[in-house]
Amino acid sequence: MSDHPDPLDYPFWPTRGLDPYAGLPSLRERPLARVRLPYGEEAWLATRHEDVRVVLSDPRFSLSEAARRDPPRTTPQVSHLGGLVGNDAPDHTRLRSLLGKAFTARRIERLREDIRGIADGLLDRMTDTGPPADLVEGFAFPLPLTAICELIGVPRADHPHVRAWADTVCSGKVPPERMHREATAFTARLATWVDDHRREPADDLLSLMIGACDKDGTLSEEELMILVNELLVGGFVTTASQIGNFFSLLLHSRGEGRVLWDRLRADPGLVPQAVEELLRYLPLFNGMPLSPRYALEDIELGGVLVRRGEPVIGDLCAANRDPAAFPDPDRIALDRSGTPHFTLGHGIHYCLGAHLARLELQVALERVLTRMPNLRLTIPYDDLNWRSKEFFIGLHTLPVAW
Template sequence: MTATPLPYPFWTDEGLGLSTGYTPLRGRPLTRVRLPYGDEAWLATDYEDVRAVLSDARFSLAESLLRDHPRIDPTPRAGGGLIALDPPRHTHVRALLAKAFTARRMEGLRARIREVADGLLDRIEDAGPPADLVEDLSFPLPMTMICDMVGVPARDVPSVRAWADVICAGDVPAETVEQQGKDFFGRMHGWIEERRRNPADDLLTLLVRAHDEDGALTEEELLGLLGELLIAGFVTTTNQIANFFAVLLIPGEAGGDGKECLTALRSRPELIPRTVEELLRYVPLLNGLTLPRYALEDVELGGTVVREGEAVVVSQAAANHDPAVFPDPDRLVLDRPGAAHISFGHGIHYCLGAHLARLELQITLERVTTRLPGLRLAVPEGELRWRSREFFSGLRSLPVTW
């Protein structure tokens, strides 16, 4: 156990490689860390330890709502969504949405995702190079899909993006978060009232009926789930689309094999599903940080006893680069065999939208490699602007030509 907690997260200024801060922690017991705000915590980084925390009911997500939980920004997280619940309430609420996100239902959206992607690529081609893959593709594609599924009025789609920017930045003043939150939740109340008057075939109607007719959701849960669906439904995929192409286009990323990988995908599109899984493993999207879990009793984990009431944060990114599980983990291997990544989580809180995200990522890779031959950076690598000390890692823009 470290005498003085290590500052955490282990920030990186640029690039998509895993921070070297994890290197000395490999194969050692849990490490004590302190985030910018909230309680101290134990940090789990090894694959098996991370899986254990994510799946063990003795570690509670809901408990963090009652405590000064470790976090990177000054504003504690609010309740209401799935990530604020433990079983049995979590099981009941998740079941309301699970049927809408099955692999079969998501597969039915393949043609629509392709249509949206091709529409965006039409605009990119019509405008001609250069284009920004962040603003022109990676934001609008998943945001359009989740807003369509939820039933967000077209006029309010920009407000979803604006709210996501606020809560994902990590350095927005608390009063700004509060004011922007009031505005966004006010809009959501308006959508709910509209669906009460005019039901539709969308997720918003499903949630409203679960609250109004079945009493299956409280008002707080209705709003929390709606906000969670909208933000979690696009921000991770948005960042990963841009990050995937950054890995493939920037020399030195992917262990130096990005260009070769891109060439392989053009000639062998059947490799795309496996490539998406390997890129999900490779890219440390969340800067190593997930929501904290509190021990409900003393739990032995990785040779350390986590006492009741102590917090644990896990790094899924570090777990995905555990050399004991993924040989040569800092290199992109398109046909990598063996264990599955845990970028979508593990256990009961496994990402509800994983099937949707996979489809969006697969289709985007396929359409871009087909329609933009010779894709390459439009600016020198040194001019790329990276996110710094934010919830998500990646680029602010990705100028490309073809």
């Protein structure tokens, strides 16, 4: 790609918190942009909704090809993930079919009361202690963390170790030596859970995967370990970040977030629509790219010829604010319908836990609105402490009172 203009530096880190990158509208005026990340080869960047949809769904764009390349990335170490998030069909299809039945909308809906119970237990603890409290550490993180750990079969005493490992993986700043050390320690802990479940199987996902490994032969031991790791980290960090993001917006004393909070208090039946629209509206990926997809043949995308072997990155946050797909995209509108947002992905790699994430976000809003209708920030919104240059946009803390 050396015959193209000089590439732009990427990611486009947001200046603060939930504000999207100011240059996105001008980027969407051109077909594709060429970008260079801190490490790896240059890439094409897609920002239009239609172009991102094609990159996510067209099998001529490959995720697994990155294992044979020097992929564009933000960290020095190359992480070839494999599993669900790094494989194409047919391996991805085989792995997803094994777990897919456990994450259907019907099965996940059966967990609603259990997750409400987790949420109420956390809110009981907050109210017993009394205000002020940190909604991030007291509620946003432990709610989805507890839910996914119980679904998989992680011992309760090890939940803090899962949280610590996820913090390491998602920070984007951990030196390679420390990453290797902590990965080794967490893998050893994971192996202990596997050994325990082999001796005493239970009604959980870990026992299901062990059975597929030992009895059916549909899963290798390496794939088992990768899948558990993916499910744990991917199963709570994004949702936990969005719970904090949701409430920071809703509790902002200025703007339409506070108006939405009052609407939800008056009509809790709007919560599902609010969750869907906030998933579209709020950036989650902190300017970080999707895993690059490599063109397996010459493909025209957005009027640009992407050559075989060139990587393309889709910017989900940009696509979710594309006015060609979402009229008046910078406004929160609960009556939107039709065009899907991409926060939970698209195509065969659509988030396996999408139904669980939606359920947890709905329960989080519902229970806090019910239990703490007068929730408020205890510091000015502009003083909130946001995570900087990490994989996901989120807060370190969210100080509240009620």
